[in-house]
Amino acid sequence: METAYSPKKAPHKVTPLPCPCMLWPAFPSSQNSLTLTSPKFGMRTMLQLRDTLTKEGPAFGYYPNPLKTWLVTKEGFHTIGSTTFHQTGVNVTPDGRPYLGSPIGSPGYMESFAESKVASWSALVTNLADIANTQPHAAYSALNHGLSSKWTYMCRTTPSRIMSQRLAPLDEALRKKLIPSLTGTPPPNDTEYTLFALPAREGGLGIRIPSKQATHEYNASLFVTSALCNHIIKQDTHYGQEIISESLMAKSTVGQQNRDRTKNDINTLTPLLSTNMQRSVNLSKEKGASSWLTTLPLKTHGFTLHKQAFRDALSLRYGWTPNKLPSKCACGSSFTVEHVLSCAKGGFPSIRHNEIRDLTADLLSEVCNNVCTEPELLPVTGENLAGASANIQPGARLDIAANGVWGGSFERTYFDVRVFNPHAASNRHTDPQTVYRKHEQIKKRAYEQRILDIEQASFSPLVLSATGGLAREATTFYKRLASMLASKWDQSYSSTLCWLRCRLTFSLLRSSIQAIRGSRSSSGHPFRSGAIDLVISETHLHQ
Template identity: 60%
Template sequence: MQQAVVNCVEAKSLVLRQRYMQLDQPSSQVALQNIRRLCPPIATILINSYRNSTELFVDGEVILSQEATEEKRGQDNRNRQEEEAASIHQQLPDGLQKAVELSKTKGASTWLTVLPLSEHGFTLHKSAFQDALALRYGWTPTRLPSKCDCGKNFNVEHALSCAKGGFPTLRHNEIRDTTASLLTEVCSEVCVEPNLQPVSADQLNGASANSQENARLDISANGVWGGRFQKTYFDVRVFNPLAPSNRNQSHAATYRKHELEKKRAYQQRVEHSSFTPLVLSVTGGMGVEASLFYKRLSSLLAQKWDITYNKTLCWLRCRLTFSLLYAQPSKQLEALYRRWDMQPGHPLRST
């Protein structure tokens, strides 16, 4: 009986005619299990045909079994798109290549795809959105002043690093306060800028260790790693990847450099506790240790809020990205625009 079914050309054609059949889908797996029970030889033909690139003669047409699956075609399309993107990327100027690489890091594009919900703080006004796009791709924003208030020449790189107006500090504080606020939801004894125990310089190893008597870290909390009474200290750093000291390094090496600097400075000061450096870039990416921490925080929040982990992690990344955008140089540009427009004789001067 089984041999007769296997030798039946119509039966083979009926089974293999669905060239878009997806054997990796759960429903197809169930169907394949039923075929295995009812007619093992046909199941063997199906498995071998779709695992190997087999020529199938169906309705007078020759098709390849692997090319007949949605998974294979989808993978081919992705591979082709990646090859085209790599080819275009090689033709870009060096500065734009760096900007594109930064925009591809995880978390750097969430602000472009999220719904603009004001209750979550996921909104930007028109000029801030335009400036954020310009900074994302290394473009020069419109109406850019020639001089900064600090007296230096004004450009995008300077806008990201200039301390005039305190915008680097503002970015740092936005991430610190956002993180501390979320930690209070799931941890105990959350403290902002906790003081460290005083130590003498001879008790510390390494010249880069911070031995200041009034040294402080950004956040401390119990219950992040280990038991609920285990204290963890956090210190935030938001760096400019376009700065000369970071520009010629890979992203991974830059994040690692800043993490090690934080650890050398504070690791020895947190006795009987753990220390996690939270290193982020102004473009929205983050270092390995920061990524692990925010995944852990998302897991704790998901359990408390009874929301799936993936949704919580996506929301948290959006929250952090917008915290950086709110403190981006767009505010500095606006302030400079206003001063620039008010200069006597300027064609855009307000009347």
């Protein structure tokens, strides 16, 4: 029986609630389990329960409303139920009713309910696809942070034999309407659709295939709630630590099963991808590289992308060629993504580098003292620096210096930033971790001994890829920085580190998109005008 109640102080609000367990002691133990000897006896017991709720419920703030109370009977018992409850105002049906968003009742009712829900979800996805034509970032976030939870919940609470066979229209709406609107490309083939279904941290988009998730979600729900269900069936009012531990262990098991299933999907999918897409997906799987996808696109915090930028970001993620690119770069080379991310024409690599430098320096200023950018190093005056690649030039500068990063407030650390293009010809055929180590070693050979011997300080190279990955020492440093920021701001370390990675990823992503779409033709052209003092004098600007 589904019982609705109206709170005494808010009669307009109706909320479905289960029967309060404190009322069950009013019934003999033989009736508590509702193992009834005959339909008539069962109906009389339900009526007695309803009367007890009406009488005793207000003491617990429970006010049954008969007009919104439904009794769902099995087939053939509708007449007995209607006769028993005919003077109570309780609704009796042999079909079924939605309860907390899921159907209960006859198979026919559950099937029709599922079909109607799938039709409404498909319509919502179609509407979301229209929004995605102009606001793809917002539409993608609305899907993964809101809309998809509707069918995920129902897949968990409705038998998979009913759901999985009726989700095909929703699959089609996602594949043929929403995804093309998000990406600006034709509908994905089977391989791409499976790739997009992977979690963002595994190189996908997290757009799961509903018909494939139904069975897994329902079985997982049964497994996780089994301990609690058995507890309820036994009518045991003591909810102890044993039940909690069993439920937590079940959740952990389901999580591991999901990870194993994802790993198997990746192993099956990888050989089907092109070499270029395999490398792009591997780069997107680096820690923090997908945070721009999983965060909410809030303009206040600078985490939004307009429609062209969002689709360009997806193109970079999957090795696609962005739309409407010129055929030639301003430098005369062919205009390809691999080329423009490294082309110095227009100064975009320097802009990308300076974005990371300035962001890092600003954050260091929050928790360290004596922070400066581009500090000049002490000159080499007779010191013997080993290595032919050591930088001994006078006036040499690094990117950042700060006190108090690794030690006391007087212990100084120097940082030098390098952001490299993983798609460049010198990098794309090498394992990314090897490329990271190579660039770290280049920085260390150039500066580390000079910093240690002459500055008597420490040195940390900050090597990042243009796709959002970090080298080992950069990872260690940003974890340390997140820990210091979390302590000062009184926030959790994990949340602060996630926010920091997101800021770095958005800075790199916007810089890469600017390198693709930015103008290079006017870069380096001098401004031609008369002498500024003569112009001001003759035009009386000083007045």
